[in-house]
Amino acid sequence: MIYSRKPKVESRWSLVVGRWSLAKNLHLCLLALVVIGLTGCSISYKFNGSNIDYSLIRSISIEDFPNNAALVYAPLSNAFSEELRDTYQRQTRLQIRSSGGDLELSGEIIGYDVTPMGVASDNYAAETKVTLRVQVHFTNNIHPDESFDRTYSAYQTFDSSQTLNAVQETLCQAMIKELVENIYNDTVAKW
Numbered sequence: 606m607i608y609s610r611k612p613k614v615e616s617r618w619s620l621v622v623g624r625w626s627l628a629k630n631l632h633l634c635l636l637a638l639v640v641i642g643l644t645g646c647s648i649s650y651k652f653n654g655s656n657i658d659y660s661l662i663r664s665i666s667i668e669d670f671p672n673n674a675a676l677v678y679a680p681l682s683n684a685f686s687e688e689l690r691d692t693y694q695r696q697t698r699l700q701i702r703s704s705g706g707d708l709e710l711s712g713e714i715i716g717y718d719v720t721p722m723g724v725a726s727d728n729y730a731a732e733t734k735v736t737l738r739v740q741v742h743f744t745n746n747i748h749p750d751e752s753f754d755r756t757y758s759a760y761q762t763f764d765s766s767q768t769l770n771a772v773q774e775t776l777c778q779a780m781i782k783e784l785v786e787n788i789y790n791d792t793v794a795k796w
Contacts, residue, residue: 717737757784
């Protein structure tokens, strides 16, 4: 018996398929490496940092901010002063002093106002706005040109169906955080 050899079309096809499969697998491997590389690396930005030259500026003194507003909420002065100190303590390496720091913060709460907003169909206010204003005196004893006196204000609104006593603590915490963040940014973050 004589066997004739037929050209192997199938082998050529399987060679093409094999090359395609290898190329596909190579692409998948490269894609997997890129994904692993990207998830393993990350870039993070923190916008609560400071722009302080610690070789020159080592301390900050933060005085209590008395409440001199016409409407007085008793815990406000202490809560504001402590949040201010805590923020500088957490976000800088500055030593907190009671007086005589390289940087000095002092001031007073000058306004705590409650204002009705937007009249509802029953001629009563639909919302009430609470505004907190603070006068800040910032002294930079190292770079005196950066010193300033400024008034900061923040507000929150609440539904008038609630009483001020029921929401006052939460509103004050939110306003204090906003004010302290703005003061921090203007004094040491510089952005």
